Amino acid sequence: EEFHFDLLVGGSLGGMVALELAVQAPSRFASVAVIGCGGRSDAWVRGQVHCERRVLESGLPDKQAIALARGFAMLSFRSSQGLDARFPELGIEAWLDHHGSALAARFTRARYHALLGAMASHDLGHDRGGLVLALKGLECPLHVMGIDTDSLFSPALVQELAEAARQAGRFGSLRWLRSPHGHDAFLLEWAQVTAWLDYLLVLRPRKELP
DSSP states (O other), X not given: OOOOBSOEEEETXXXXXXXXXXXXXXXXXXXXXXXXXXXXXXXXXXXXHHHHHHHHTSSSOHHHHHHHHHXXXXXHHSOHHHHHHHOSSSOHHHHHHHHHHHHHTTOOHHHHHHHHHHHHTOBTXXXXXXXXXXXXXXXXXXXXXXXXXXXXXXXHHHHHHHHHHHHHTOEEEEEEEOOSSGGXXXXXXXXXXXXXXXXXXXXXXXXXXX
């Protein structure tokens, strides 16, 4: 049985998955929305992931390697402004160690390596004639929310995705989450995220796209 959905939403890696789902099964979705991701991973994302995967490929014990790689990732998920406000003198080290240990307790080395690989290889336009042609395969509008202090998926990458959707005739909207917290702001700024979701939920699904 083929399921149909009024709205498909994803953030960060979930946004990448949402984009792929919407392109591969376009008839199933009346609207698609992503937050904190672009249509591709740029050199900054790939470089960040490369370093984290090299830690996982090192001779360190499993839990230590996972925790260290996660520490590097956590820094890319936040902004210097947000971290300095939260940890003006002490505490950043314990915070990083906590998040590293938490992931090491529930992830295997291989699973984390594979997850990072999925992020590094994200490129919606690959083998589809480019991003614009890939988005032409959608049968619904694409709504995008960027994060103004995101250093992982920069505002430029978000703008690139929105502009490609516009050129493809699939543009729904572009909005910005204003926050000092960087990429992870979509997990922290609930008032702004829920207001965006409320906006999307009250929109009448539009399937009459060319």
